[in-house]
Amino acid sequence: MESNIQKINHIFERTTKNKQIHEAVLLVENTNGDFSCSKGYGKKDIDTPLLMASITKLFTTTCILILKEQGELSLDDEVTKYFSEDILRKLHMYKGKEHSMRLTLANLLFQTSGLPDVYEEGSINAKKRAILHDRQFTFNDNIKMTKQLNSHFAPTTKKRANYADINFDMLGEVIEKVTNSTVEEVFKLFIFDPLELTSTYLLQHDDDFVPNVYYKDQALYRPHFIRSTRASGGGISTARELMIFSKAFFGGKIFNSKVFHELEVINKLQTSMYPIHYGAGYMKIPLNGLSTFFMGKGELIGHSGSTGSFAFYYPRKDLYFVGDINQMSNPSLPIRLAMRLAISM
Numbered sequence: 001m002e003s004n005i006q007k008i009n010h011i012f013e014r015t016t017k018n019k020q021i022h023e024a025v026l027l028v029e030n031t032n033g034d035f036s037c038s039k040g041y042g043k044k045d046i047d048t049p050l051l052m053a054s055i056t057k058l059f060t061t062t063c064i065l066i067l068k069e070q071g072e073l074s075l076d077d078e079v080t081k082y083f084s085e086d087i088l089r090k091l092h093m094y095k096g097k098e099h100s101m102r103l104t105l106a107n108l109l110f111q112t113s114g115l116p117d118v119y120e121e122g123s124i125n126a127k128k129r130a131i132l133h134d135r136q137f138t139f140n141d142n143i144k145m146t147k148q149l150n151s152h153f154a155p156t157t158k159k160r161a162n163y164a165d166i167n168f169d170m171l172g173e174v175i176e177k178v179t180n181s182t183v184e185e186v187f188k189l190f191i192f193d194p195l196e197l198t199s200t201y202l203l204q205h206d207d208d209f210v211p212n213v214y215y216k217d218q219a220l221y222r223p224h225f226i227r228s229t230r231a232s233g234g235g236i237s238t239a240r241e242l243m244i245f246s247k248a249f250f251g252g253k254i255f256n257s258k259v260f261h262e263l264e265v266i267n268k269l270q271t272s273m274y275p276i277h278y279g280a281g282y283m284k285i286p287l288n289g290l291s292t293f294f295m296g297k298g299e300l301i302g303h304s305g306s307t308g309s310f311a312f313y314y315p316r317k318d319l320y321f322v323g324d325i326n327q328m329s330n331p332s333l334p335i336r337l338a339m340r341l342a343i344s345m
Contacts, residue, residue, distance in 0.1 A: 007344045008037050015337050016041040020330060022214050024308075025050070026323040027239040028341065031247060035319075038239070046239040049199065049211045050324040051226070053305025055242070056202075056235035057168050058249055059187055061281025063175050064109060065255045066190050072178050075106040075263075082174045087143055091115070094151045105174065107155045108167040110265055111278045114157065116149040117164035118142060120272075132215065136224035142169050152270075161267035161278045165232040172231025183230050194254060195244055200237040203227050211236065213307045215328045233305065242322040246302065246311045276335070285312075285335065287342055296343040310334035314342045 012026050023042025029035060038046050067073050079088065080101050088100040092115060099114070107113040137145075143166070152162045172183045179186050184202045192200055203210065203226055210226060212219040226234050237245070248254050263280040277284040283303050287296025298316030308325040321338045 004035070004345060005037050008341065009039065011337070011340050011344060012039045012041070015325065015333075015340075018333070020214075020216065020327050020333070021325050022217075022219075022327070024323065024325040025239045026321070026337075027243050029243055029247075029320050030318045031251065031320075044324065044326070047199070049209055049236055049238060050309055050326065051211055051213050051305065051307040052235035052237050052242070052309050052311075053233045053307040054165075055237075055303045055305050055309050055311050056229075056231065056233050057281060058245070058303050058311065059191055059235060060168050060171050060175070060183075060231045061109065062249060062254055063183075063186050063190050064105070064171055064281070065259055067175070067178055068259075069255055073105065073174065075104065075109060077105050079103045079105070079108070079170065079174075082177050083170070087140075090147050091143065092151045092155070094154055097154075099151070099154050102155050104155070105171070108171050108174075109281050110263075110267065111161045111163050111167055111269065112157070112265070112267060113155055113164070113167055114151045114153040114160070114162055115146060115164045115166050116151060116162070118145040118149065118166065120163075121149055132218075132220065134220075134222045134224045135228075137228040139169060139173060142166055142228075159267055161269050163269050163273055163276075163278065165229065168232035169229070175231070187235075191245065191254060195241075195248055197237070197241045197244065200235065200241045200245070202230050202234050203236070209236070211326075213328055214326050220328075239323050242309075242311050243320060246313060246320050246322055250301065250313045250315075283312075285339065287339060296339070298342070300338055300342055302338075304331070304334045304338070306331050308334050310338050312338045312342075314345070317342070317345045319345060 016024050023044045025044040026039045027046050028037045091100040103113055146166045153160045175186050184204050210223045212221050266277045266279045266284055269276045269278050285300040300312040302312035304310040308327045311322045313320050321341050325334055
């Protein structure tokens with residue numbers, strides 16, 4: 001174990017020498033916690049609040065799978081069960097044909113809807129405004145912006161997936177309709193309270209703490225935008241509590257983990273997100289391919305966030321890697337860090 005700690009220290013120190021990294025935190029543990037190593041850089045440690053960004057999708061996935069277990073919804077449900085025709089009309093247009101009414105909850109969860117991502121696929125100016133300027137969007141705003149872009153393929157096209165936040169924004173709305181509660185309340189009931197997470201939350205009040213996030217050398221304060229992405233990227237946590245949640249998510253503590261064997265569809269995401277594949281609400285990153293020069297074995301499962309956050313499990317060695325490098329300008333950095341850690345173990 002001592003050699004593993006030395007490897008972790010070396011990789012973390014190498015990562016934080018990158019001029020783009022102003023602060024960072026890393027926590028590595030095995031399932032039972034008898035191996036634990038944490039590292040901090042700048043002003044971060046394992047109890048410092050961090051923006052989860054898209055790791056929030058794991059929380060939304062948890063709620064969907066719990067509601068599935070309870071018989072409150074089915075992944076085969078068509079979205080017409082939850083959304084009006086006005087919302088759906090012309091949402092999914094592909095090659096002149098509308099597929100909006102064919103979308104299912106599974107399409108949203110597995111990123112197989114074919115829907116575009118507003119912030120990644122809009123104009124460069126639109127993406128820059130989303131990063132640099134703090135503005136609040138409603139769900140209807142996000143739907144309207146999505147309708148202005150073309151979809152990539154018909155729903156459930158074989159071997160196709162396209163990562164888009166709108167899929168999880170829609171799942172958040174489904175959660176609220178099924179439970180007659182807010183996403184914030186459902187996260188608390190299903191996840192925060194059972195796991196005793198006291199520093200993990202979605203923004204609800206004006207005085208809720210919002211960590212800054214770096215874009216290159218600029219520290220940004222973006223509470224309005226974060227409120228706009230509740231189910232797809234609005235969560236705040238700490239490395240310590242992300243570790244607790246990650247172990248519960250993949251260990252079957254809050255829902256039956258056998259569901260992952262039942263939902264085995266894994267598709268490669270768009271080329272810009274290579275080598276990431278997507279499953280039932282989580283990323284899967286193979287370590288034995290070209291991206292690692294075939295040096296790795298097994299895969300990472302979990303999620304990363306555009307703010308530099310990451311929460312991955314490496315089943316082959318029973319190790320969890322969670323943390324944050326707090327940099328938006330290069331979303332691949334946290335994934336590369338997790339891959340390096342796994343390959344070195």
